[in-house]
Amino acid sequence: MQKDTAIQVEKLHKSYGKLTAVQDISFSVRKNEIFGIVGPNGAGKTTTIECLEGLRSPDKGLVRVLGLDPQKNRRSLHERIGVQLQESRIASQIKVWEVLDLYTALYSRTVDYKDLLEKLQLSQVRSRFYSRLSGGQKQRLFIALSLINDPEIVFFDELTTGLDPQARRVIWDLVREVNESGKTVVLTTHFMEEAERLCDRVLIMDHGRIITLDSPENLVKKLGAEHKIIFSIKGRVQIESFNELATVEKVSVFRDKVTISGKDQRLLADVVNHLIERRIPYYDLQTQQPNLDDVFISLTGKEIRK
């Protein structure tokens, strides 16, 4: 295992009876990377992550996390990784600070959780019973618990499911901060925007197999999807001349809306220059760039199921 490798997976295979959840997948995660796993429901994300955390035993294949075998070295790995489970269950008649104290006692090295509560905006509910927390507060508590032992690698399974857009942004900032402090982050998400904004690399899986693995930028580039420039015009305007531009592949008009598409990054500059040169009156100009959603739909043939 190379020095800068945090996680190494080779031909990992896991079945539940007749159902094969993960089929011979291989990948590695670099130290200090934010690594995302995305895929439709049932793709095998949680199964994969749980094999890395030592919570599930693989049927076949090799898994090394910080150089350790999660099955054989579970105890020492437990001290060095943080785990936010997709479904965490905590007794309802226990207070927030009690859960934190309990988790603190499980590790030999811990951080002071006051800072975590502050950052996760949970300080005001520290004396509340777990059962009285909102879904989003519970989610943030699980994130706090996953960071309590100051782990080298932290696993977030469905990082922001159930959170409102504002809370999601708070978590994104926190994940970036966690990463900047030197930790490796492995996360699963159903939000392509989240994967695109946060992750250095994204692994797309479906039916237990890896479909692709690359940086969000490269995935979008490889897709070769179209950029679109959309603007409105008033009255009779000659727009055929746009076809003369080298970067333009298609011009279409619907009512007063013109859509110009092409794959070249210079399309926007060309179109705007042309509008100015020809003195074409336009308004409401917008651009549509291809994103990870387009990549996902193109590769899995489906919209991501939440």
Ligand SMILES: Nc1ncnc2c1ncn2[C@@H]1O[C@H](COP(=O)(O)OP(=O)(O)OP(=O)(O)O)[C@@H](O)[C@H]1O
């Ligand atoms: N304990 C289990 N026993 C039997 N089958 C299971 C078990 N856990 C998962 N599965 C099945 O294995 C497959 C992969 O499940 P997994 O939970 O890994 O998917 P996932 O990608 O995390 O899905 P989601 O997006 O819904 O969380 C699914 O078909 C699921 O029904």
Ligand SMILES: [Mg+2]
């Ligand atoms: Mg899952």
